[in-house]
Amino acid sequence: xxxxxxxxxxxxxxxxxxxxxxxxxxxxxxxxxxxxxxxxxxxxxxxxxxxxxxxxxxxxxxxxxxxxxxxxxxxxxxxxxxxxxxxxxxxxxxxxxxxxxxxxxxxxxxxxxxxxxxxxxxxxxxxxxxxxxxxxxxxxxxxxxxxxxxxxxxxxxxxxxxxxxxxxxxxxxxxxxxxxxxxxxxxx
Numbered sequence: 001x002x003x004x005x006x007x008x009x010x011x012x013x014x015x016x017x018x019x020x021x022x023x024x025x026x027x028x029x030x031x032x033x034x035x036x037x038x039x040x041x042x043x044x045x046x047x048x049x050x051x052x053x054x055x056x057x058x059x060x061x062x063x064x065x066x067x068x069x070x071x072x073x074x075x076x077x078x079x080x081x082x083x084x085x086x087x088x089x090x091x092x093x094x095x096x097x098x099x100x101x102x103x104x105x106x107x108x109x110x111x112x113x114x115x116x117x118x119x120x121x122x123x124x125x126x127x128x129x130x131x132x133x134x135x136x137x138x139x140x141x142x143x144x145x146x147x148x149x150x151x152x153x154x155x156x157x158x159x160x161x162x163x164x165x166x167x168x169x170x171x172x173x174x175x176x177x178x179x180x181x182x183x184x185x186x187x188x
Contacts, residue, residue: 047147
């Protein structure tokens with residue numbers, strides 16, 4: 001059994017245990033209203049939860065006033081392939097809307113990159129770094145990151161070098177993206 005951070009905490013509780021819960025707080029995980037937006041979702045483990053709801057709205061649910069026409073690109077990092085939550089759903093979404101949905105998995109204990117390094121989410125993203133950077137420079141692209149805090153630094157490292165190629169300071173650019181609600185992070 002693969003041990004998770006939150007799920008094991010909850011499973012190890014005894015009946016009647018007190019649990020402190022807060023929320024909802026902030027607006028980091030609210031989907032943009034623009035149906036033509038590009039949405040890049042970066043998740044590890046249970047961080048997939050908000051993105052599953054995004055994707056259901058985009059590809060399975062029917063609305064009179066909303067039809068998703070943009071690009072949804074999910075990067076999901078897990079330790080083992082048995083930890084790939086909702087893979088069948090994502091396969092159906094990809095079959096239903098191949099022009100609008102991409103999904104890339106990073107399975108750290110089973111996959112490696114060309115240099116033999118473990119395949120973490122930032123490692124998988126590095127394979128598409130130029131394409132991701134071009135998307136990120138568009139006004140209608142939104143990035144959402146949810147899951148383990150450890151992925152944040154690796155993703156920033158990729159972006160620093162890409163931004164520098166265009167003469168852009170990543171820290172300043174990320175601040176602009178955050179201000180415009182285009183860079184949204186909920187990590188633990």
